[in-house]
Every structure is written in structure tokens, then in C-alpha cells.
Amino acid sequence: MAFxxxxxxxxxGGKxxxxxxxxSGTNTPMDVNLFLPPAALINxxxxxxxxxxxxxxxxxxxxCTEKGFFQAHAAAKGIALVWPDTSxxxxxxAGETESWDFGAGAGFYVDATQDPWKGFYRMESYISTELPSALFAAFPEQLDAERVSITGHSMGGHGALTLYLKNPGKYRSVSAFAPIANPSECAWGKKAFTGYLGEDTAQWKKHDATELVKGWKGDLKALVDxxxxxxxxxxxxxxxxxxxxAVKEAGVQGLTLRYQPDYDHSYFFMSSFAGDHVEHAAKYLFA
Structure with missing residues (x-):
């Protein structure tokens, strides 16, 4: 699949x-940004x-490419960054651009099962399988398919946590900024899940980090701010x-959850702690 x-x-120092x-999953063109650190380019x-x-x-x-300030930290550590689209x-x-929290820009990292969304809104499969396969095939000399971690913000934090929990071994670690951590119980999640997945709340739980972590085994390797x-x-x-x-009740180890005083939901928040999240990923990517 050519880029x-x-x-x-x-x-x-990178590109x-x-x-x-x-x-092939969303049946649309998809934009993605890729940062190759100096280590991937030198000699x-x-x-x-x-x-x-x-x-x-x-x-x-x-x-996030322009306002998250991840690149400096990733360049220093020798880590490539990938920023996919959100939908x-x-x-x-019809109606996909009527709401800011549903439809275009709001794919919620699930594979829709409901019409008319199911033919296009397949973001879980796209992020977890199609996109990485395409990138590793296109950049075989630069990207290591065996060392991958995942992070995200808000809806993307939800996506990072759920994809990590649903695919043990695929990602070396996970982190999240202000994640929608229990979407089955909040307005954003209920709206998205009803539209994409239908009324059966049992299906919602398959895409809810708070529910999924109850079955996790081993070290969670998770940082949440x-x-x-x-x-x-x-x-x-x-x-x-x-x-x-849920983590505590399940007896799961390896969650660092930090409440940062006074910080809001914006890129000012994320950029302030981007270095910590790159460092967290590096700890496991280079283990």
C-alpha cells in the first residue's frame, strides 16, 4: 500500500x-504524519x-505534530513518532459533520457495526493492523515492527488504553493524557457507542478501558496524566x-496515575509532560 x-x-535533526x-478499511484516503529521528537517517x-x-x-x-512538542524528546531518544487521523x-x-463529538474527527477508535458507519468507520482495525503494516512495509529500514508503544490524548487516550488492553504483546507500553477512561459511563462515550455500536451495552464494554482492565494479566506498564x-x-x-x-480491584500492578495541579485539557498540558511520556515509552522500547 503506497504512501x-x-x-x-x-x-x-530528523525528518x-x-x-x-x-x-482499504475506511475506504477513504487517510492522512498520517511520521517523524523519523536522526538515528533513523544517519549513515x-x-x-x-x-x-x-x-x-x-x-x-x-x-x-499534535505542531503543538505537542514530542519531536525533540523523540529525537533525543531515537524513537519514531506516528500521528494517525481520528476518523x-x-x-x-449524511450527518457525519453535524456534531463535533461524533462522525468526522470522532471515530473513537472502534470498528462500527451499525449502518451507515460500518462501511467506513473502522478505526480500530485501521490503527491496530492496517496502518502499522503499511508503514513497516514502506519503511523497512527505518521502523522496527517489534518495538512499538502507544499513547494518546482524550478520545485518543481512550483509544491507546483500549487497543493496548485488547492486544496483549502488540505494544511494549501505554500512556495517556486525560483519557476518556470509562466511556460507557460518560456522555461522549454513550453518544459514540450508540451510534457506532448500537444499543447493546455489552458491546460497549469491549471498548471500555475500565471494563477491559479487569481481565488484564501482568504488569500494566501504563502512565496516565x-x-x-x-x-x-x-x-x-x-x-x-x-x-x-478497577485496576486496584483487579489486583493489577503497573499503573502510574498522576493528577497534575491546575492543568487543563489543552496542548499546553500535553506539551508540558510530553517528555515524561516519551521517557516512559523509551523505558520499555529499549528494554
Whole structure:
């Protein structure tokens, strides 16, 4: 599956590639940004580990690339970064652009089972299987398919946690900024899950980190940051306390959950702790 390179930008000694390819899963073109650190380029380069970042509601690959400030930390550690899109674009489904929290820009990292979404909104399969397979095939000398971690923000934090929990061994570690940690119990999640998955709440639990972690075995290798000044946290959209409780009740080890005083939901928050999350990934990617 060939990628078209839309732009190549020098960045912290590495290269930021703005790519596009035709997805067989979403049946649309998909944009993705890839940062290759200096280690992947010097003297012909060598394979480097990969950190996938999943963005939040309304975002595109550009938002975190430009405002998250991950590249400097990744360049220093020798880690490639991947920023996928948050949904298909141009599916031309009636109503897909009417809401900021459902449809375009809000794929919720699930494979839809309901019409008319199921023919296009297949973001779980796209992120976990199709995109990495395409990237590793396109960049075999630069990207190490055996060393991959995942992180994300808000809806993307939900995606990172659930994909990690549903695919033991696929990712070396997981981290999240202000994740929607119990979507079955918040307004954002209920709206998205009803639309994409239907009314059966048993199906929702298969995409809910708070439910999935109850069956986890071994070290969780998870870092989660939440800002206490985050209005969405205060409104009950994130519910990290439910996730933390489920982890404790299941006897699962390896969760570091930090409540950062006064930080909000924005890229000011993420950029402040991006280095910690790259460091967390590096601890396991280079183990």
C-alpha cells in the first residue's frame, strides 16, 4: 500500500513526513504524519522503535505534530513518532459533520457495526493492523515492527488504553493524557457507542478501558496524566477514578496515575509532560 509524501520537513535533526494513502478499511484516503529521528537517517539509518500517538476529538494529524512538542524528546531518544487521523475523511455519510463529538474527527477508535458507519468507520482495525503494516512495509529500514508503544490524548487516550488492553504483546507500553477512561459511563462515550455500536451495552464494554482492565494479566506498564483544572474532567467525561478503582480491584500492578495541579485539557498540558511520556515509552522500547 503506497504512501504519497505530501511534505518533508526538517525537524530536530530528523525528518517529519506528511503522508497520505488509500485505506482499504475506511475506504477513504487517510492522512498520517511520521517523524523519523536522526538515528533513523544517519549513515543510511537503522531501525528505530515506534511510538504511536492517537489524537482527540476534532483533531487531525497536524494538531499534535505542531503543538505537542514530542519531536525533540523523540529525537533525543531515537524513537519514531506516528500521528494517525481520528476518523475517515470524505466518506460523505449524511450527518457525519453535524456534531463535533461524533462522525468526522470522532471515530473513537472502534470498528462500527451499525449502518451507515460500518462501511467506513473502522478505526480500530485501521490503527491496530492496517496502518502499522503499511508503514513497516514502506519503511523497512527505518521502523522496527517489534518495538512499538502507544499513547494518546482524550478520545485518543481512550483509544491507546483500549487497543493496548485488547492486544496483549502488540505494544511494549501505554500512556495517556486525560483519557476518556470509562466511556460507557460518560456522555461522549454513550453518544459514540450508540451510534457506532448500537444499543447493546455489552458491546460497549469491549471498548471500555475500565471494563477491559479487569481481565488484564501482568504488569500494566501504563502512565496516565490528568489535569485537575480540566473542565472535561470536572464534568465527568473522563472518569479516571473509575479506571484506577478497577485496576486496584483487579489486583493489577503497573499503573502510574498522576493528577497534575491546575492543568487543563489543552496542548499546553500535553506539551508540558510530553517528555515524561516519551521517557516512559523509551523505558520499555529499549528494554
Amino acid at each position: 504519497e509524501t505530501k511534505a518533508t520537513i526538517a525537524n530536530f 517529519l513526513l506528511k503522508l497520505q494513502h488509500q485505506s 543510511g539509518g537503522h531501525k528505530v522503535p515506534v511510538l504511536i500517538y492517537l489524537s482527540g476529538l476534532t483533531c487531525t494529524p497536524q494538531n 475517515p475523511r470524505g466518506a460523505n455519510i 490528568v489535569g485537575t483544572g480540566d473542565n472535561f474532567y470536572k464534568q465527568g467525561q473522563l472518569l479516571p477514578e473509575n479506571f484506577e478503582k
